[in-house]
Amino acid sequence: MMTQRWGGGVCLALMIGSAASAEGWSVIDFNAVNSRSICMNYAETTIETYRSRFGAPGFTGRSEWTVGGYDLRGEVVDALFVCVDEAGLVSPLMVLHNTDDDSDARELIADRLGDIWDEIVAGGGTTLGGTTLGGATK
Numbered sequence: 001m002m003t004q005r006w007g008g009g010v011c012l013a014l015m016i017g018s019a020a021s022a023e024g025w026s027v028i029d030f031n032a033v034n035s036r037s038i039c040m041n042y043a044e045t046t047i048e049t050y051r052s053r054f055g056a057p058g059f060t061g062r063s064e065w066t067v068g069g070y071d072l073r074g075e076v077v078d079a080l081f082v083c084v085d086e087a088g089l090v091s092p093l094m095v096l097h098n099t100d101d102d103s104d105a106r107e108l109i110a111d112r113l114g115d116i117w118d119e120i121v122a123g124g125g126t127t128l129g130g131t132t133l134g135g136a137t138k
Helices: 002-016 036-054 103-122
Strands: 020-022 025-029 059-062 066-070 077-086 089-098
Touching (some): 036 066, 036 077, 036 089, 077 103
Antiparallel strands (some): 020 025, 025 089, 059 066, 066 077, 077 089
């Protein structure tokens, strides 16, 4: 079940912290943002932009405080953005998991998603090309 699989990933992410990597896992934390809704919009826009740029059909799931991008490379790489709200400061982190042994591919996807996230943050919720996917934050 997808929730159980990601539940363990979230625990791992919270224990590891900053950019870390273990067999089959990558965990990256980003600079804080002002609200959970901004974090969620940035995360969804990041995943949808990745899908558009790199042709990854898959699907996106959303909960109250997470956005998951599934099947980012076939059915073997998934990403989860977690928008952790601690006393009004939202500290986003991203967890990637691959079920095969191609850690290089997972790390490349993590780098691409991180670059897109940075682009969206710099654009105030939009990609530098000016399009907004997943909703504006202004």
